Amino acid sequence: MPMMRALAYDRCGPAREVLTLRDLPRPEPGPGEVLVRVAVSGVNPSDAKTRAGTRGPAPFALVVPHSDGAGRIEAVGAGVDPGRVGQRVWLWNAAWKRPMGSAAEFVALPAQQAVPLPDAASYADGACLGIPAMTAHRCLFSDGPIEGLDVLVTGGAGSVGAYAVQMARLGRARTVTATTSGGAKAEHAAAMGAQAVVNYRESDAADRILAATRGRGIDRIVEVEFGANLGVTRAVLNANGTVAAYGSMAEPEPRLPFYPMMFAAQTLRMVLVYLLPLPARNAAIADLTDWLARGALRHPVALRVPLAEGWRAHEACEGNDRIGAALIDVAEGV
Template identity: 50%
Template sequence: MKAAWYERTGDARDVVTVGDQPLPEPKSGEVRVRLHASGVNPSDVKTRAGARGELQFPKVIPHSDGAGIVDAVGPDVDAGRLGQRVWIWNGAWARPFGTCAEYIVVPSAQAPILPDNTSFEAGACLGIPASTAWFGVFADGDVTGKTVLVTGGAGAVGHYAIQFAKLGGAKVITTVSGPEKAAHAKTAGPDLIVNYKEDDVVTAIRTFTGGEGVDRVVEVEFGGNLDVTNEVLAPNGVIATYGSMDDPTPTLPFYPMMFKGVTLRMYLIYLLSETDRQKTVEGINKLLESGKVTHAIANEFSIEDTAGAHLAVESGAVIGNIVVTID
């Protein structure tokens, strides 16, 4: 089968190889998926670059997200799975061979049904960006009638989080860093967009909420935004955070947060419990089936140019998801 892989960390152009690899065969409890698209996420790029330390495996086929069609099943897997359109989660988490290949073998549960109204390219954006967004919005319950703040609304996760919160019945505020990103975030349908580089974020949010603040925050930069977040969070509010790159060791204002009854949820989408994963998959698919979710795919690269896809993500200049096509 055709695949992209690397055997050492480094610059994408130096270490990524595209060629033939053995066709994997499904074992007990597994399915094999003929992939049509592979999603490239920052975590994939950082692992290849060496930011996550030494490689865990001698050879790595990258990417955790993908979508395709089940073409073979293990001996104890229902044959009814054959021919199903599916999307992949955790394809490369603690595993050597991810989705940047013509085929992948994964446990059956890691290949949930992809709704017919969703393209393979969009399906390759669900495992990390959409799942991170859904869990951040809904992990602490229904958002009907609540106000949700999504920081970084132009990001891959933020763009989904805005849509999911709106579809869940919430009012949504989002922050961005400039006009181009504001225009992109607007396509997700927020009620208020705040440019944090030009506007007074606290004043804008207090004005919009009539001084009540926000009930939930889906937070991409916990430490860097903490002073503002703590100011605008309503009593008994929730911060669901999946990142803190600018300030990886933030100082927590314990008593101001305690006296608001703040719930702080830190989560890593790779490590969801079986129950939470099932809720997330089912929740995403239900929203997809509604036909109301849009997918911000910025660019598509051929598998032959997997290195180019990595460089696009690495540049930080791309607004939206990067997908490798394998057709």
């Protein structure tokens, strides 16, 4: 039986204690699936939280983590075009409700979850995309085009935020404002294209956001901390505006000002990247393919480690200091 190297855990706990390099049987693609030889695996905070046990016990007896990655199609299952063999691809949802993710030399998954990677993009670029880029796209464009709108990206230095800032500029938003905690993160958000960067810790943050739009207010918010930022949201969001939230860790059960928001006809949208509607996912993939082919997106990387040191990438995703993606080099010569 062909074997492969994989990073895996059989119990939840600290990364350096439970993540181990193992020899496992190489999977075979089933009907409608492709087998991808993984070059680079992308680590996200959700991977670290699941491994740490903050979302419950380990979901399977043995877990090979990570939803994101990039590589080359090695084989295809029944019903898949054989012409896809040899195609460079990036992956999404590789580990969603599945025990075998991209932290392995090979992963078998549904063919549509292996997206052709334009020649202009590297495997590292592709491994950055799945969760952050698809989340950013859904938050920005779920309620229609943003051309001519004023956009606010909270957490503009994070992986989602950095993509959202870039995509907002590519989508021809009138203004793109980002919030950060200042310092290097403010510089990073500006480097990604934010026209104004506001320190959310300052008492006049709402006033500064409004000033960045010359008093017009915000039409669309990409929101990393819905509950904690709700006061600022209420102060800056326009009538008929949308706040698309993908997190609320600081206040997981915030009190919603329903009637004030209703009488402003404002929309609160919850975004979970694993459950994107098919049309939204297809739209995101189409835009990403175009932007990647044109080299229009930047993919900052904070940490890149070999497979045997994958625990380091997990640890980097446990706090808020990281600026850029955490990647694991799985195999060379892919």
